[in-house]
Amino acid sequence: MLALSLLMGVALLSPVGPTQVSGRIPVHLDIESLVPDISSAPLPAQTLDHTPAFARTIVSGDTLSGLFSKAGIDQQTMYKVLEADLNILALDTLMPGNRISFWTDEQGQLQKLQLWFNAARQVVFNRYEDGSFSVDEVEIEGDWQQRIVSGEIHGSFYVSAQRMGLDAAEIQKVETLLKEKLNFARDLRAGDSFSVLLNDQFVEGESTGNSQILGISIDSGRSHITAFQHSDGNFYDQQGQSLARAFQRIPLTKQYKLTSHYNPKRKNPVTGHVAPHNGTDYATPIGTKVVAPGDGVVVMVTDHQFAGKYIVIEHGNKYRTRYLHLSKALVHKGQRVSRGQVIALSGNTGRSTGPHLHYEFHVNGKPVDPMKANIPMASQLSAKELAQFSSLVRERQALMRLG
Ligand SMILES: [Zn+2]
Structure with a gap:
């Protein structure tokens, strides 16, 4: 665990390059390291209606156990929160700048925990009487505003796009979307032009940091490459040909027995609380090859007390897949x-009743049934959709010419 975190630390400190997902540095949440001295900070009596007993803006180097310790909350309670978080794995995604707030009762017992990711997204844990926790996600749609970033190539595409205002994550998205169409290192020359249309999210005037790419146009004189996001979340060129290969239904190379279905209403047989099963379980022997069901970028490779070793892959703006209880990851963050492509070997890590793969498919941040979800499995738009798409392209191209 420690070796892994050191390696991650080194990877994160390397200079910002085109393969990095984000310029921000994720906090390493080391749930294994025990901080014994939790008695030194007595808590004032607080009620839930008042300010939190402890609140903090996350900084680089913070660990989950360190934060709980500073809040005066014991390890056992932290594991109860982690157990509730298994369904969404939000604690693992805390980054510098995010906020964490603890509310306690008169006895100093944790009653409520809030994670503030941005103005559009918060996650709240509330204590049940039996000592376990519920978890709720608060998502605010906010307003989306369009932004055009355009310019000429001088130096690499990365440097040119950064100069005009795209951040590392946005540049990586552009390069990933066009990777089959364009060799960014070889095909572009000084003076070639580019234009990117983005949609930025705001809540009550405050930027949430969330942005989506709606259109890309790169003009090299010799060729004109375009990509536009359709309402299905996928990207197509002007002719309606998909830029990404279609998804395959399951992330395995052969069929395995399906041992547990997706079930958003599943109840914990012991506590009776609703504990959704957000994925599908396949009875894969330890060491079974797990493959990416679609093109994408690895955004997380980590270990969790209950989820075990797990991987998260982002497929464009709209889709995300998650793989739990792995024995070995064969990819790294940012890849x-x-x-x-084989991304991992299945296993039996974390809290698991036997060797299996737990596979989740998320659409717009919400888990759906991977076996039934309407995912893009064809590489071309139908005639009806193409008509819709073409009018959307005309609208966006007009905007992008203004940029
Ligand atoms: Zn499962």
């Missing part, structure tokens, strides 16, 4: 993967 681009192609459909069919």
Whole structure:
């Protein structure tokens, strides 16, 4: 665990390059390291209606156990929160700048915990009487405003796009989307032009940091490459040909027995609380190859007390997949993967009743049934959709010419 975190630390400190997902430095949440001295900070009596007993803006180097310790909350309670978080794995995604707030009762017992990611997203844990926790996600749609970033190539595409205002994550998205169409290192020359149309999210006037790419146009004189996001979340060129290969239904190379279905209403047989099963379980022997079901970028490779070793892959703006209880990850954070590429070996890590793969498919941040979800499995738009798409392209191209 420690070796792994050191390696991650080194990777994160390396200079910002085109393969990095984000310029921000994720906090390493080391749930294994025990901080014994939790008695030194007595808590004032607080009620839930008042300010939190402890609140903090996350800084680089913070650990989850360190934060709980500073809040005066014991390890056992922290594991109860982690157990509730298994369904969404939000604690693992805390980054510098996010906020964490603890509310306690008169006895100093944790009653409520809030994670503030941005103005559009918060996660709240509330204590049940039996000592376990519920978890709720608060998502605010906010307002989306369009932004055009355009310019000429001088130096690399990365440097040119950064100069005009795209951040590392946005540049990586552009490069990933066009990777089959354009060799960014070889095909571009000084004076070639580019234009990117983005949608930025705001809540009550405050930027949330969330942005989506709606259109890309790169003009090299010799060729004109375009990509536009359709309402299905996928990207197509002007002719309606998909830029990403279609998804395959399951992330395995052969069929395995399906041992547990997706079930958002599943109840914990012991506590009776609703504890959704957000994925599908396949009875894979330890060491079974797990493949990416579609093209994407690895955004997380980590270990969790209950989820075990797990991987998260982002497929464009709209889709995200998650793989739990792995024995071995064969990819690293920031790595681009192609459909069919082996990303991991299945296992039995974390809290698991036997060797299996737990697979989740998320659409717009919400888990759906991977076996039934309407995911893009064809590489071309139908005639009806193409008509819709073409009018959307005309609108966006007009905007981008203004940029
Ligand atoms: Zn499962």
